[in-house]
Amino acid sequence: MTLLVTSELSRRFGGLNAVDQVSLVLDRGEIRAIIGPNGAGKTTLVSMICGRIAPSSGGIAFEDQDITGMRPWHRVRHGIVYTFQITSIFGNLSCFDNVALAAQRSDTWATGRWWPRGHGHLAETVLAVLNRVGLSGRAAARASTLSYGHQRLLEVAIGLALKPKLLILDEPTQGLAEDEIVSFCALTRDIAREATVLLIEHNMPVVMEIADRVTVMENGRILAEGSPAEIRADAQVQKAYFGT
Amino acid sequence: MTGATPRRDWLLHLAVIALLFGVQFVLPAYHYSNVSKIMVMASFAIGYNILIGYTGLLSLGHAMFFAAGLYGAGLTVHHLGFDPLSGFLAGLLAALCLSVAIGLVALRTAGVSFMIVTLMFAQAGYLLTLYFGEFTRGDEGFVLKENLLRVVVGDTGFNLIDPAARYNLALLLFTVCLLGSLVLVRSAVGRVLIAVRENEQRTAMLGYNAFLYKLLALVISGTMSGAAGATYALLFTYVGATFAAIQYSILPLLWVLLGGAGTTLGPLLGTLLMFYLVDVSSGQTSSYMLLVGAALIILVLWAPKGILGTLREKRIPWLP
Numbered sequence: 001m002t003l004l005v006t007s008e009l010s011r012r013f014g015g016l017n018a019v020d021q022v023s024l025v026l027d028r029g030e031i032r033a034i035i036g037p038n039g040a041g042k043t044t045l046v047s048m049i050c051g052r053i054a055p056s057s058g059g060i061a062f063e064d065q066d067i068t069g070m071r072p073w074h075r076v077r078h079g080i081v082y083t084f085q086i087t088s089i090f091g092n093l094s095c096f097d098n099v100a101l102a103a104q105r106s107d108t109w110a111t112g113r114w115w116p117r118g119h120g121h122l123a124e125t126v127l128a129v130l131n132r133v134g135l136s137g138r139a140a141a142r143a144s145t146l147s148y149g150h151q152r153l154l155e156v157a158i159g160l161a162l163k164p165k166l167l168i169l170d171e172p173t174q175g176l177a178e179d180e181i182v183s184f185c186a187l188t189r190d191i192a193r194e195a196t197v198l199l200i201e202h203n204m205p206v207v208m209e210i211a212d213r214v215t216v217m218e219n220g221r222i223l224a225e226g227s228p229a230e231i232r233a234d235a236q237v238q239k240a241y242f243g244t
Numbered sequence: 245m246t247g248a249t250p251r252r253d254w255l256l257h258l259a260v261i262a263l264l265f266g267v268q269f270v271l272p273a274y275h276y277s278n279v280s281k282i283m284v285m286a287s288f289a290i291g292y293n294i295l296i297g298y299t300g301l302l303s304l305g306h307a308m309f310f311a312a313g314l315y316g317a318g319l320t321v322h323h324l325g326f327d328p329l330s331g332f333l334a335g336l337l338a339a340l341c342l343s344v345a346i347g348l349v350a351l352r353t354a355g356v357s358f359m360i361v362t363l364m365f366a367q368a369g370y371l372l373t374l375y376f377g378e379f380t381r382g383d384e385g386f387v388l389k390e391n392l393l394r395v396v397v398g399d400t401g402f403n404l405i406d407p408a409a410r411y412n413l414a415l416l417l418f419t420v421c422l423l424g425s426l427v428l429v430r431s432a433v434g435r436v437l438i439a440v441r442e443n444e445q446r447t448a449m450l451g452y453n454a455f456l457y458k459l460l461a462l463v464i465s466g467t468m469s470g471a472a473g474a475t476y477a478l479l480f481t482y483v484g485a486t487f488a489a490i491q492y493s494i495l496p497l498l499w500v501l502l503g504g505a506g507t508t509l510g511p512l513l514g515t516l517l518m519f520y521l522v523d524v525s526s527g528q529t530s531s532y533m534l535l536v537g538a539a540l541i542i543l544v545l546w547a548p549k550g551i552l553g554t555l556r557e558k559r560i561p562w563l564p
Contacts, residue, residue: 081449
């Protein structure tokens with residue numbers, strides 16, 4: 001079942017074609033990795049999908065609905081959630097408040113009311129999400145005092161609290177320690193049981209281990225697409241990306 | 245700031261209000277009048293703080309909202325013979341409409357542009373009060389007549405400029421503004437306002453239309469400032485263009501920065517200290533603004549988050 005389709009999506013910055021006629025199809029429930037060298041247009045592509053950047057041409061359809069001109073906060077409501085490459089949690093707020101911001105939003109959407117349900121209900125949701133990413137003991141801690149790895153987990157927790165249908169993770173394992181990467185992979189697989197995951201990732205072992213399908217980008221275009229094994233065997237990809 | 249200790253901060257705020265209620269029985273007449281004025285001005289500062297402290301928008305034009313309330317109440321009572329309550333509501337409505345209109349335009353800008361746009365609007369407002377001098381009597385202003393400020397309740401009544409009535413009505417305004425701001429910042433909406441202050445881009449990616457929340461904050465802030473202006477006109481009877489001038493846009497900024505932007509009690513503390521700093525130093529020297537300036541430089545150097553902001557960082561993290 002198709003979740004997301006981009007049709008000939010392009011974005012030009014001056015004379016540069018950052019993303020050039022990319023047609024991407026995401027199926028519901030898959031873990032899709034986008035790989036490619038720096039400047040290949042990966043972040044620009046997902047930024048257009050989540051609405052942070054407007055496309056120069058082309059279209060985006062989510063659940064068979066055209067969302068090309070939709071404002072980013074409406075896309076979040078439809079289930080497209082983006083977690084940032086540069087960790088951008090609210091450093092001065094507690095972990096609880098960080099997740100509560102997202103949880104109260106999805107709660108008002110779920111109930112169709114203006115106001116989220118009472119504090120107890122909210123707290124329950126927030127603590128459950130924090131527990132799921134392994135931060136349950138840190139609810140009261142100021143977010144900026146967390147270690148880098150924990151900040152990345154908090155970022156994911158914020159995303160999860162929005163109850164995404166499509167969760168976009170932009171280089172989630174960057175800067176994580178080896179054991180943190182292992183638990184992150186497990187978490188991603190767990191998330192993928194109820195949401196589709198679109199992952200920009202540089203760490204090839206991670207991609208090979210968790211992705212169902214891999215899309216390779218170069219110079220704003222899709223160079224190849226296939227299962228991890230196929231991509232590994234693709235001569236063109238090896239030339240462009242692995243440099244061999 | 246998890247909201248896990250709501251009781252403690254309610255107690256603190258109620259204690260402050262009770263203290264203000266209690267001191268009226270011991271204050272000498274001079275300070276009695278001063279504290280009345282401080283409570284009205286602190287309400288103005290609380291309104292200002294919602295915008296600068298909790299939403300992160302620095303306005304340099306809040307005098308226009310204060311003046312909208314001041315003139316909205318003053319003109320209707322003076323020229324149209326409104327009773328004080330209707331006058332107050334007219335002032336409130338004027339500030340509400342003005343803040344919606346200004347917000348729709350000014351919030352298209354951000355940062356320095358927002359400061360300049362609000363400053364320009366406030367200057368335009370100031371010039372309007374001079375232009376319509378026929379009604380406002382411009383810089384000179386006008387004084388509301390005592391007989392217009394009589395409030396009748398059942399068989400009895402009282403006059404607004406009666407010191408005790410004035411003090412307790414100022415306290416009522418202050419109480420509503422203070423507890424209102426506490427409820428707001430502790431609410432789900434307040435959490436979003438703080439998120440807008442911290443990182444507007446990120447807030448949009450959490451599914452919030454940041455513009456609407458900024459508009460809401462500006463309207464609450466402007467209306468609260470207008471309520472203070474209307475109350476000032478009715479309790480202190482003087483309505484003049486000075487209150488629309490830039491000075492009254494800068495003063496709430498100073499009060500809030502001194503007490504602590506983004507703390508609910510900071511505006512009261514800042515207004516109180518600044519008032520008495522000016523009061524005491526102007527008794528000693530004619531260049532009292534020099535002392536005020538020096539105090540502000542010290543503040544910026546050693547406690548840039550204001551008194552309560554610094555205190556919250558170092559000692560009492562649960563302070564709202």
